[in-house]
Amino acid sequence: MTITAQPDLEAHFDETIAQDRRVEPRDWMPEAYRATMIRQIAQHAHSEIIGMQPEGNWITRAPSLRRKAILLAKVQDEAGHGMYLYSAAETLGADRADLTGKLISGRQKYSSIFNYPTLTYADVGVIGWLVDGAAICNQVPLCRSSYGPYARAMVRICKEESFHQRQGYELLLTMMGGTAGQREMVQDATNRFWWPSLMMFGPPDDASPNTEQSMRWGVKRHTNDELRQRFVDMTVPQAEKLGVTLPDPRLRWNEARGHYDFGPVDWAEFKAVVAGNGPCNAQRVARRQAAHDDGAWVREAAVAHARKSQDRAEQARLTGEANHG
Amino acid sequence: MSERGHRMSTEHDNPYDLLADDHDASHRWAFGTGFTDPLEGVDTSVPPGLDEGALARYCLALGDDALIYSHRLQQWVTRMPELEEETAIANIALDLLGQARMLLARAGAILGQTEDQLAFFRAENAFRNVRLAEHEDRDFAELVGRLLIFAAWRLALFQELSAAPDPVLAAIAAKGVPELTYHRDYAARWVVRLGDGTGLSRERMQRALGNLWPLRAELLRPDPDASEVIGTASASPGAIDAVLEMVLAAAGLDRPDVVPLAPVGGHAGRDGVHTEAMGYILAEMQSVARAFPDATW
Amino acid sequence: MAESEWPLYEVFLRGKRGLNHVHVGSLHAADPQMALHHARDLYTRRNEGVSIWVVKACDITASSPDEKDPFFAPSGDKVYRHPTFYEIPDDVPHM
Numbered sequence: 001m002t003i004t005a006q007p008d009l010e011a012h013f014d015e016t017i018a019q020d021r022r023v024e025p026r027d028w029m030p031e032a033y034r035a036t037m038i039r040q041i042a043q044h045a046h047s048e049i050i051g052m053q054p055e056g057n058w059i060t061r062a063p064s065l066r067r068k069a070i071l072l073a074k075v076q077d078e079a080g081h082g083m084y085l086y087s088a089a090e091t092l093g094a095d096r097a098d099l100t101g102k103l104i105s106g107r108q109k110y111s112s113i114f115n116y117p118t119l120t121y122a123d124v125g126v127i128g129w130l131v132d133g134a135a136i137c138n139q140v141p142l143c144r145s146s147y148g149p150y151a152r153a154m155v156r157i158c159k160e161e162s163f164h165q166r167q168g169y170e171l172l173l174t175m176m177g178g179t180a181g182q183r184e185m186v187q188d189a190t191n192r193f194w195w196p197s198l199m200m201f202g203p204p205d206d207a208s209p210n211t212e213q214s215m216r217w218g219v220k221r222h223t224n225d226e227l228r229q230r231f232v233d234m235t236v237p238q239a240e241k242l243g244v245t246l247p248d249p250r251l252r253w254n255e256a257r258g259h260y261d262f263g264p265v266d267w268a269e270f271k272a273v274v275a276g277n278g279p280c281n282a283q284r285v286a287r288r289q290a291a292h293d294d295g296a297w298v299r300e301a302a303v304a305h306a307r308k309s310q311d312r313a314e315q316a317r318l319t320g321e322a323n324h325g
Numbered sequence: 326m327s328e329r330g331h332r333m334s335t336e337h338d339n340p341y342d343l344l345a346d347d348h349d350a351s352h353r354w355a356f357g358t359g360f361t362d363p364l365e366g367v368d369t370s371v372p373p374g375l376d377e378g379a380l381a382r383y384c385l386a387l388g389d390d391a392l393i394y395s396h397r398l399q400q401w402v403t404r405m406p407e408l409e410e411e412t413a414i415a416n417i418a419l420d421l422l423g424q425a426r427m428l429l430a431r432a433g434a435i436l437g438q439t440e441d442q443l444a445f446f447r448a449e450n451a452f453r454n455v456r457l458a459e460h461e462d463r464d465f466a467e468l469v470g471r472l473l474i475f476a477a478w479r480l481a482l483f484q485e486l487s488a489a490p491d492p493v494l495a496a497i498a499a500k501g502v503p504e505l506t507y508h509r510d511y512a513a514r515w516v517v518r519l520g521d522g523t524g525l526s527r528e529r530m531q532r533a534l535g536n537l538w539p540l541r542a543e544l545l546r547p548d549p550d551a552s553e554v555i556g557t558a559s560a561s562p563g564a565i566d567a568v569l570e571m572v573l574a575a576a577g578l579d580r581p582d583v584v585p586l587a588p589v590g591g592h593a594g595r596d597g598v599h600t601e602a603m604g605y606i607l608a609e610m611q612s613v614a615r616a617f618p619d620a621t622w
Numbered sequence: 623m624a625e626s627e628w629p630l631y632e633v634f635l636r637g638k639r640g641l642n643h644v645h646v647g648s649l650h651a652a653d654p655q656m657a658l659h660h661a662r663d664l665y666t667r668r669n670e671g672v673s674i675w676v677v678k679a680c681d682i683t684a685s686s687p688d689e690k691d692p693f694f695a696p697s698g699d700k701v702y703r704h705p706t707f708y709e710i711p712d713d714v715p716h717m
Contacts, residue, residue, distance in 0.1 A: 026684055049408065056402045063614035064441045064622040065392075065426050068399075069419060075402060076415035080664055083408050087648040090630060096650060097627050121613045153647075171622070179620050287403055295406020297529070298465045299628060301522025302652030308521060309653065407628065409649055409660040416663055511659065518652070 017218055022148035025091040033217055036210075037147050038094045039108065040219060045085035046103045046110035048078045050284050054118040055127060063121060067171065071124060074164050081157045088149040104289045106276060111135075113200050115278030116192065122175060122185035123193070128168010129242075130190075130197040130235065132161055137231045138201065146218025169238070176243050183243075190239070191247045198262075199270045201228040207267075232260050368492055371435065379553035380491055381435040382453070385443070386550070386595055387482075388428030389454035392444060393603075394475060395421040396610055397461065406465055413511060417472070420504040427497045445614035449607055450597035456586065457540040458594070459602050466519055466526070466533035473512035474537060477568045478544045480505035481560040489555050513572045520576025527577070534573075535581045542585030543593050630679040631657040633665050635672055643675050651676070 009028040016023055023029055056075045062068035086096045102108040113131050118124065139158050145151040175182040202224040205211060214220035222230075232251075239246050250263035272278065371377050398418035405411045429440040436443075457475055462468040483505055486498035519530040545562050573580055592598035614622075628650040634643035646665050651657035657676035666672045 052403050052411070059399045059402060060396055060609050061613050063445065063617065063620070065422065065429075065444055067622050069422050069426070072399060072402075072415060072419055072422065076412060076419070079408055079411040079415065083412075083649060083664060084647055086408075090648060096630075174622060175620075178622075179617060181617055182620050291404045291406065294404075295465070297523070297525050298406035298519070299652070301526030302518050302656065303628065304522045304526070305518040306653035306656075407650065409651065409656075409664065412663045413659070514655065514659070 017146055017216075020144075020146075020218070022151060023146050024148045033219075034092050036214065036217070036219055037150065038089050038092050041085055041089040041092075041147075041150050042094065042099045042102070043109050043111075045082045045089060045099070046108060047114065048082035048085060050103075050110045050114045050288065052078045052082075053284055053287055054114055054116070054280075055124060057118050058121055058124050061121065062124075067124075070167050074128075074167065077160050077164065081160070084153045084156060085150075088147075088153045091149045092147075100288075100292060104285060104292065106285070109274065110284075111200055112270065112273045112278065113193075113196050114284060115273050115280045116196050117280050119192070120185050120189055122172070122182070122189040125168045125171035125175065125186065126189040126193045128164055128166075129172055129238070130193050131200070132165040132168060133235060133238075134197045134200040134231050136161055136165060137227050137234075141221035141227075144218075144221055169242075172242055172244075186242070187244050190244045194247050195265060195269075196273075198228055198232070198265050199273075201225075201231065203267065203270065204265075229259055232262050236260050369434065372490055372492070375490055376553045377435050379550040380494070381432045383548070383550040383554045384428045384432035384435075384494065386453040386548070387479075388425045388432060388443075389452050390458045390475075390479070391421040391428065392425035393452070393454040393458040393606060395419075395425060396606055397459070401462070401468065414468075417508050417511065420501075420508065424497065424501050424504070427500075431493050431497065441614070445611045446618075449599060449603050452597060452599065452603065452607070453595050454599075455540075455543050455594040456600050457537075457544065459600055459606055460537070460540060461602055463536070464529060464533065465515075466529040467536060469512045469515035469519065470530065470533040470537050471540075472508060473516050473572060474541055474544075474565075474569070476505050476509035476512055477565045478560055480509055481564045485555055485557060485560065491554065494554065509568070513568075516572050516578070517576045520573075520578040530576065531578055534578060535583060538581040538583045539586040543588075543595075546593070546595070548595065628652045628656075631661075631676045632679050632682060633657075633661045634675040634677070635661075635665060637672060643673065648679060654678075 010030070013023070013027070013029055013033075016027070023033075052075050055071065055078075059068060059071050059075065062071050086099065089099060090096060099108065103110065113134075118127070136158065139154055139161070142154040143151055143158060145154065172186055175186050202208060205223045205225045208224055211220060211223055215223070236246065236251065248263045250261060252261055253259075254261045273281070276282075371380060395418045398414055398421070401414050402411065402418075405414055425444075426440050429443045433439055433443055457471065460467075460471060462471060480502065483498040483501045487495055487502060489495045489498065516530060519526040521527070544565075545559050547559050551557060551559060570580070589598045614620075629652075630648055631651055631654075632648050633646050635646050636643045649657065649660045649664055651660050654676060658674055661674045661676055662672075666674065
């Protein structure tokens with residue numbers, strides 16, 4: 001039996017990363033890599049689950065049955081995505097119940113965007129357009145994450161989210177082609193979600209200490225600012241097509257850079273929201289906590305029943321053996 | 326472990342390239358929304374000799390049952406005891422919404438109204454759902470207990486309706502049978518888990534059944550439109566009871582001995598006479614549509 | 623493990639045109655029947671004609687593909703003794 005020495009294991013891991021191959025669950029990995037991955041995947045999973053709330057807020061009030069069905073399916077997808085991601089985190093030794101505990105206690109975070117309220121039906125469309133759009137920008141590179149199960153979950157998720165984004169945009173196109181009241185609603189929703197969408201990419205690069213190590217390990221493939229710029233460049237023409245004005249007077253095409261210049265993000269607001277002081281933080285976590293706490297008796301009942309059934313089956317087996325023995 | 330296929334699918338640096346990919350799988354992410362047309366190849370004209378009015382009223386009744394029931398299930402989204410149950414309940418809500426859409430469309434074709442006009446612009450006394458559909462589940466035990474009763478009843482009805490003279494109603498029912506079988510199965514398993522779980526869950530499940538049982542009788546009221554449309558006045562009580570007895574026995578629960586919920590002057594849900602909950606349901610459901618009555622969504 | 627926690631199950635699917643079951647992910651359930659139901663909801667989106675296997679994660683023993691598993695690995699509740707997530711063939715319905 002070979003005892004593999006630590007330096008050999010490290011070298012093998014480094015080689016895997018350098019060759020842009022995937023790290024798999026049974027492979028050796030540095031504890032810091034494992035911990036970073038668990039945290040990143042878990043926070044992504046939490047985002048999907050918490051993200052069900054702002055959109056779920058409008059299912060019962062959707063103004064057409066078709067839109068209602070689409071929104072309900074979308075929110076269901078998000079539950080599914082959360083579960084795929086928790087599965088990926090569990091392959092690294094994490095436990096889903098423990099991760100849920102960390103979400104509820106605030107030790108792990110979720111995307112800051114979901115700490116904003118959805119106040120009109122147009123918010124549903126804008127979330128599909130901007131928030132899912134930003135998420136796709138963030139997530140497509142993750143399809144090349146160095147950790148295999150995460151990368152594969154992301155491929156699955158990205159395909160489904162492209163539908164979500166198109167549905168959201170299509171709703172907005174319909175509304176912008178509708179009544180004055182609908183157009184006002186869309187513009188108002190855009191005004192409220194534009195800047196928070198830019199904040200989804202995280203703090204500016206010069207304020208992101210973990211980026212370098214994450215990039216070296218293939219945990220992250222692009223910097224925050226790179227992705228944010230890409231999102232702006234893609235979204236501005238879409239806004240023009242919709243006929244909405246993005247609430248940034250500094251937004252303009254810079255020929256020399258080949259990108260859109262855009263105004264300063266209010267990083268103080270971002271910090272406050274990430275620290276737990278956004279408009280909906282307490283509400284979102286409280287809802288998740290309530291579902292979890294109120295559901296304990298149900299989960300316990302299922303476990304108790306499973307145990308009883310197993311005991312009965314075992315008894316029947318023993319009785320059967322005794323009779324035939 | 327193959328990486329080549331994996332690599333090719335992740336070459337996208339431009340996120341919007343994904344939008345150009347093959348999207349044959351529209352059925353993958355939103356099922357129960359009627360993306361596959363169950364009415365494909367079905368003659369949608371009303372068969373001669375069939376009472377159009379009765380057919381429209383009956384489709385409206387079955388459609389309203391599903392629409393209002395789905396609304397109550399939608400209210401449970403993000404409140405379920407476990408994430409896997411979120412998927413399950415959204416499934417069921419989507420299935421019922423899909424059934425509602427088809428049934429309202431069928432009624433609407435006869436009445437000259439769209440599914441949305443019927444859903445969002447009818448007043449409370451024009452809704453024909455049974456009162457069981459509008460009941461607010463106070464806890465998970467009521468959620469699964471009510472679904473068991475509803476799905477067992479509706480499945481029995483739909484099995485009969487699969488042979489209805491109206492081909493559209495028959496097609497809708499045929500599609501609904503496997504869905505309702507799944508719903509009934511889901512509910513039954515949970516009733517058993519709760520009844521045969523912990524002392525607390527048994528107590529809650531028994532109490533839930535007691536709260537729900539009075540709403541059963543209304544399901545078996547003879548419906549003159551049903552006689553017209555399928556030849557039987559109501560679903561056979563025997564069939565539904567057999568299912569419930571089986572589940573109660575497996576769950577170790579007692580059949581409640583309670584009086585049916587009284588009608589109001591002889592009228593109940595099918596007559597547009599509902600519980601006090603109905604007004605709040607419609608206020609919520611119809612609010613945005615009514616705020617923008619001329620809008621298209 | 624708390625009284626209310628549901629164990630982890632791994633899910634394997636064989637598509638209509640498939641020759642064998644393929645690992646697609648995991649979920650939590652209180653018992654095998656529930657695991658099957660959840661697998662249908664989550665991993666097949668209720669597609670008909672798909673064969674599902676669910677196995678408790680703790681019942682699976684896995685090897686390390688590149689044989690770099692350290693002999694003196696820390697013992698205890700190594701819950702991540704999972705098979706790797708394999709590439710999903712085209713004929714398994716999209717999850």
